[in-house]
Amino acid sequence: MAAPSQTTAATHQRVLLPAHQSATLAPSVLRLPVCANCNRARLSVSAAAAPAASTAAPSAPADGAVAGKPTVLVAEKLGAAGLDLLREFANVDCSYGLSPEELRAKIPLCDALIVRSGTKVGRDVFEASGGRLRVVGRAGVGIDNVDLAAATEHGCLVVNAPTANTIAAAEHGIALLTAMSRNIAQADASLKAGKWQRNKYVGVSLVGKTLAILGFGKVGSEVARRAKGLGMHVIAHDPYASADRARSIGVELVSMEEAMATADFISLHMPLTPATNKMLNDETFAKMKKGVRIINVARGGVIDEDALVRALDSGIVAQAALDVFTKEPPAPDNKLVLHENVTVTPHLGASTVEAQEGVAVEIAEAVIGALKGELAASAVNAPMVPAEVLSELAPYVVLAEKLGRLAVQLVAGGGGIKSVKVSYASARAPDDLDTRLLRAMITKGLIEPISSVFVNLVNADFTAKQRGVRITEERILLDGSPETPIDYIQVQIAHVESKFPSAICETGEITVEGRVKDGIPHLTKVGAFQVDVSLEGSLILCRQVDQPGMIGSVGSVLGEENVNVNFMSVGRIAPRKHAVMAIGVDEEPSKGTLTKIGEIPAIEEFVFLKI
Ligand SMILES: NC(=O)c1ccc[n+]([C@@H]2O[C@H](COP(=O)([O-])OP(=O)(O)OC[C@H]3O[C@@H](n4cnc5c(N)ncnc54)[C@H](O)[C@@H]3O)[C@@H](O)[C@H]2O)c1
């Protein structure tokens, strides 16, 4: 018994077509999404899936490069262990300190780009790449220097190295905290200048003081642990952090207001986003305890730097210790850098030998995995689909793409597709079935045959929305065992005519439905007609008067032309009325063969579909 359940409106888009994407796209971008060797999930950004890199602008390998290997441009210094890993798999071009123009000139030759925080990877870079760039690896945490929207629009995966520099950043935060509170940098400079100023550099103690951590993520929580070890009272503000996790390390989560009002020290550890941009400003400084001390190893942009100068000058903020700046490097006359109550370092938070080796390996593995087509655990702009889930969904992924391909080929006329409904029939609870990947593959199947756009998991929703295609998803809850993830998938296109009118069901939509049988995707319904044909090779759909000899007539036309039939199935409404015959063929029949099929008297309509 079937009961319709939730309907989810997916948001979708029309793509800004990167110049490269010619009609020579690899025909099937995502084959089997699980690597036979390592059983790890594969994502369709692999070399085989690449949008015709060879047709993209210049692609000759650089000097010493091996043809056929992907090219990785490393634009900022990366640890040796990471470079070694990259060189085993790719041609590696280490070009540090490129100007924006030089980067744009090189990027059309590159499949992947690795940067730290010093390289801006803006829309111009993706546009200049001509579509060849498939992965941007950020060798570190913050991805505010990468234009994620542009990356997504160009189907380019962005991965980062989220864990390897956490401890280094936390240690640097503690180093700045202690150095600031004891005036280490100022006293060092004074002594080196020949002065002995013991009275000037009296510090403040940390024990018993309140430290407010803003951003209780990986770095923030490690700073908290260490500060507790120094005897500080630690509170934290983070709208998304778990109170249990905070409690487990003896930290109380508080409101922003409470953090402002009670902290003697404030340490910043949130990402730079539109919401955190200039989060500390005149208004927030005014709410702080007079004489507060600020530490920032997050991003310069989370502080309004002019407001901080004013707060320092007025004495609201006694001292600040900054590793990061809105503009890096800051201008030589930057007032904060020159302020006597400010301790500065040139973005050194991640700069330990250990962290840089770790980050290099972490990002090299992520980039190689992404180039191989594996789903990256640290993908920033693609949905995370755990490998186990992907492995289970593998045959349905193939089915989803093929149903999309079939459905779109059944559309007649140039009105365009506006509305697609996808129904997943399953005995699984809605929360237990992740359909993002299937939706992406249906989108790929729907869009690639009618455009030169390369669709992958990264840009599927964007591409559909850009093309004005609204895709809604529906779950049909079935009774039965939830062991099989999906019983059938149905794709319906509304408000269009069909070149095979029998594909339009009673409610007016082009309808195709499929199931996975023994691991093979099958087409099981066209319009109102039940059929059963495996989705391999190509497909001929015929509507005919149900009468003896039809299979033989069509079969012999195909046989005469040496077209091998791999599957045949007839679905009919009632005996001797109308029937739909679905014929799977290994070879593409010639036009003449198709004309001959059309001339068989009982055939009322037919269509040839490439799967
Ligand atoms: N200086 C350096 O060299 C260096 C090194 C590593 C990380 N970082 C920076 O440190 C920051 C934190 O890194 P991480 O690895 O801990 O990241 P993370 O994602 O683990 O933690 C960030 C935390 O900030 C929280 N957050 C988001 N918006 C917030 C808001 N409005 N108010 C309060 N909290 C908010 C999130 O919920 C999350 O818990 C990032 O900006 C990163 O770029 C700098």
Ligand SMILES: O=C(O)[C@H](O)COP(=O)(O)O
């Ligand atoms: O976000 C980060 O990981 C840090 O800011 C480190 O940046 P870096 O790689 O430029 O040192």
